[in-house]
């Protein structure tokens with residue numbers, strides 16, 4: 001059975017999301033395992049959201065925001081950074097490796113930095129394997145399994 005990592009990235013509208021857009025328009029390669037969620041600021045991403053992403057099946061989570069000192073809401077990214085230790089502790093308490101979470105700063109013009117962060121996390125997840133919170137995939141025909149049976 002094949003396994004594809006799922007990485008959820010909360011990307012700040014003003015920088016990381018724009019960098020992702022630029023990466024796409026300039027045809028920079030990054031893994032399709034990355035799913036973007038646009039947020040207005042990295043400071044909006046509460047630690048509970050990160051934990052919920054893992055509970056919903058993410059193998060890794062990125063929070064991507066503006067470089068320190070460049071947050072459009074003054075100190076949102078500093079708030080995000082100050083929560084890093086809390087998030088890592090919450091993940092450890094849940095039995096998850098802290099490497100499954102990362103904060104990344106990039107500007108709207110740093111498409112390569114965005115793509116590199118995506119590639120790096122993809123490699124980390126491939127090394128660690130699937131999250132233990134991820135529901136096992138239903139067996140498909142390629143696995144020799146049968147389709148999920150209905151009643152009757």
Ligand code: FES
Pocket residue numbers: 012013014015040041042043064065066070071072073074076077
């Ligand atoms: S506006 Fe980008 S991190 Fe705050």
